Amino acid sequence: MIILGIETSCDETAAAVVSDGKTILSSVVASQIAVHRPYGGVVPELASRKHIEAIVPVVDEAIKKSGKHANQIDAIAVTQGPGLIGSLLVGFSFAKAYAFALKIPWIGVDHLEGHINSVFLENAAPPFPFVALLASGGHTSIYLVKSHTAVELMGQTRDDAAGEAYDKIAKMLGLGYPGGPVIDRLAGEGNPEKIAFPRTYLNKADFDFSFSGIKTSVKRYIQTHPDEFSKQIPDIAAGFQESVVEVLSYKIIRAAMEKGCKHIALVGGVAANRRLREKVIQDTEAQKLSVHIPSIHLCGDNAAMIAAAGYHYLKNGKVSELTDDVYSRMKPGGTEDRGPR
Numbered sequence: 037m038i039i040l041g042i043e044t045s046c047d048e049t050a051a052a053v054v055s056d057g058k059t060i061l062s063s064v065v066a067s068q069i070a071v072h073r074p075y076g077g078v079v080p081e082l083a084s085r086k087h088i089e090a091i092v093p094v095v096d097e098a099i100k101k102s103g104k105h106a107n108q109i110d111a112i113a114v115t116q117g118p119g120l121i122g123s124l125l126v127g128f129s130f131a132k133a134y135a136f137a138l139k140i141p142w143i144g145v146d147h148l149e150g151h152i153n154s155v156f157l158e159n160a161a162p163p164f165p166f167v168a169l170l171a172s173g174g175h176t177s178i179y180l181v182k183s184h185t186a187v188e189l190m191g192q193t194r195d196d197a198a199g200e201a202y203d204k205i206a207k208m209l210g211l212g213y214p215g216g217p218v219i220d221r222l223a224g225e226g227n228p229e230k231i232a233f234p235r236t237y238l239n240k241a242d243f244d245f246s247f248s249g250i251k252t253s254v255k256r257y258i259q260t261h262p263d264e265f266s267k268q269i270p271d272i273a274a275g276f277q278e279s280v281v282e283v284l285s286y287k288i289i290r291a292a293m294e295k296g297c298k299h300i301a302l303v304g305g306v307a308a309n310r311r312l313r314e315k316v317i318q319d320t321e322a323q324k325l326s327v328h329i330p331s332i333h334l335c336g337d338n339a340a341m342i343a344a345a346g347y348h349y350l351k352n353g354k355v356s357e358l359t360d361d362v363y364s365r366m367k368p369g370g371t372e373d374r375g376p377r
């Protein structure tokens with residue numbers, strides 16, 4: 037079954053053609069980073085306008101590169117939420133219209149389930165059930181994944197997302213946007229033990245996170261060391277990163293132990309982080325847990341993961357109606373009892 041995936045929830049216009057929810061025939065991602073960089077973050081109105089310009093050429097390119105013809109597509113999967121409403125509407129309305137014209141079904145996909153399904157596009161996919169840490173610019177959550185379409189939320193951030201903390205700290209240090217990749221790189225040149233920032237575990241027995249405290253600590257450090265901090269940026273980056281990564285690693289491993297799962301998945305933009313990937317693998321060695329992390333290009337937003345999730349929705353008879361609409365916020369509790377829509 038050939039699925040065209042479309043993703044426009046934030047600042048990437050993406051389209052992909054995926055066969056049987058597993059084999060990527062093409063994946064095109066048009067990034068808007070250059071548009072938003074001068075503002076230090078995503079400007080929603082600009083994002084919607086850029087999606088409108090990009091959606092037709094990006095979908096065209098994905099179909100061309102896949103070697104398939106539009107009339108060989110069996111269904112369209114598109115991100116329905118959560119995300120920026122104006123951005124989501126561009127992909128969602130396009131997908132409705134295109135599916136209607138091609139007379140094929142279309143499926144609204146939850147963006148977070150899309151990220152979770154990114155592990156199935158790689159060779160060694162984890163068996164169910166497994167636990168997943170989803171860490172991105174908008175979300176940081178831990179899930180028990182029972183099937184492709186049934187995920188139970190175990191915990192989430194109470195304030196900033198992990199990626200958001202990276203982005204905000206990069207902004208404070210004058211490193212530009214997005215902050216994750218640059219802090220990842222600079223941290224590699226610094227000493228994580230030179231400047232210690234607090235680890236926020238909240239309750240060590242639950243799976244919630246908080247990243248606003250570390251942001252304040254870094255801010256306070258900058259304010260109290262106005263003359264030195266610009267020479268200490270790699271050490272600040274390394275100290276901040278170690279504090280975030282230690283908590284993420286601790287909680288996802290504890291989640292696996294609590295649920296008796298032998299497999300852990302790391303997904304979302306922050307799963308591209310070199311230290312996080314390394315730390316979770318190191319920390320799980322003793323427990324003999326397997327860690328599944330998508331290739332870097334599948335960690336950030338892409339449409340192949342949306343097509344993969346859409347394939348499994350379709351197999352479970354979940355297709356969308358023309359009257360369905362986008363949603364901006366994460367569904368509470370996971371997606372187990374959402375039912376057909």
Ligand code: KG4
Binds near residue numbers: 175198306
């Ligand atoms: O999943 P994603 O592409 O978009 C959202 O759904 O939010 O994640 C983007 C986030 C940004 O906050 C970015 O700074 C962060 O992922 N990120 C990283 C790295 N690469 C991207 N954070 C830490 N280390 C990285 N290497």
Ligand code: ZN
Binds near residue numbers: 151172173304305336
């Ligand atoms: Zn995302």
